[in-house]
Amino acid sequence: PRFVTAANGVPGEHHIHIEGALTPELLFKLASSNAVQLPTDDPAFRSVASLHQRYSEFASLDDFLHYYYIGMSVLVTTSDFEALACDYFEHAARDGVAHAEVFFDPQAHLVRGVSYKAILAGFKIAQAHAFEKFGITSELICCFLRHLPVTDSLATFNLSELQTSIRCGEVVGIGLDSSENGFPPTLFKDIYQQAKALGIRRTAHAGEEGPPSYIRDALDTLEVGRIDHGIRLANDPALLERVAAQKTLLTVCPWSNVFLKGAKSVSELPIRLFLDAGVQFSINSDDPAYFGNHYILDNYCAVQDAFGLSAQEWKSICEASIHGSWCDEPRKQQLL
């Protein structure tokens, strides 16, 4: 199987926030071209180098999110979103990614007066380019921000442009991200039921910093097909067994967990536990530009350095990754 070794690339990425692929270099360039004022009272924004440095010192998910939302404030025009996504796809091509499922956070742009149409137009140009130039297939997953009032997410979900993008297949699923603790999945039941009725895919961040009960709620109340992160599943053996039995894919992001202090090192992550329990998981980059420029292949390598997996174990990870992808069946067959 061609995906077993890192040199032959990786079958798919399921957990990449496109706004998390905004490098400090592109951030400063777009701030300048769009005349966006970056915080003057934070020395981190003095230079590309100082921003890189600050990104290596995140104390938590919320500390990272503070910079993540400031960073994306430089994204204004369709060509900004196109440049951002093209930058990501170039890294993905370098890493041999065959298929990418990309999260985006419309609420964080709509609130600044950027139109949904402008966002999507930029992504679509980049996706077409990624396919033509690199053969990378890709899908978009619209995420809702759990730290905002649920009414904001509902209003966004019901935007006619967003509903149109779902109906025409430009957006294949929904996700739930941002601050986890204090914002249980159950709050978003309404949106997820509507998404189910529309027949689209559903996933949610759960068990990144939050308790295993959030993973259970995402499965039972939101009826998700995947769980993003899910590493806290290690603390609930009964739920672990259930997730293994029903073959729900966890989209694990090793470097992200280390950078956001969810784990001291990659070797602390429950990779061995998941493999031995038969939990299906993929390995992903999350926000590569914020987490040491570790794109997906660096995450694969970090897992190998920490756990020394066998070729058979890598084969099972790659197969789980393909089976858990939200591409069409013919594409899956190509990847297998």
Ligand code: ES4
């Ligand atoms: C995120 Cl690492 C992480 N967790 C939750 N929400 C996010 N949005 C972007 N990256």
Ligand code: ZN
């Ligand atoms: Zn994430």
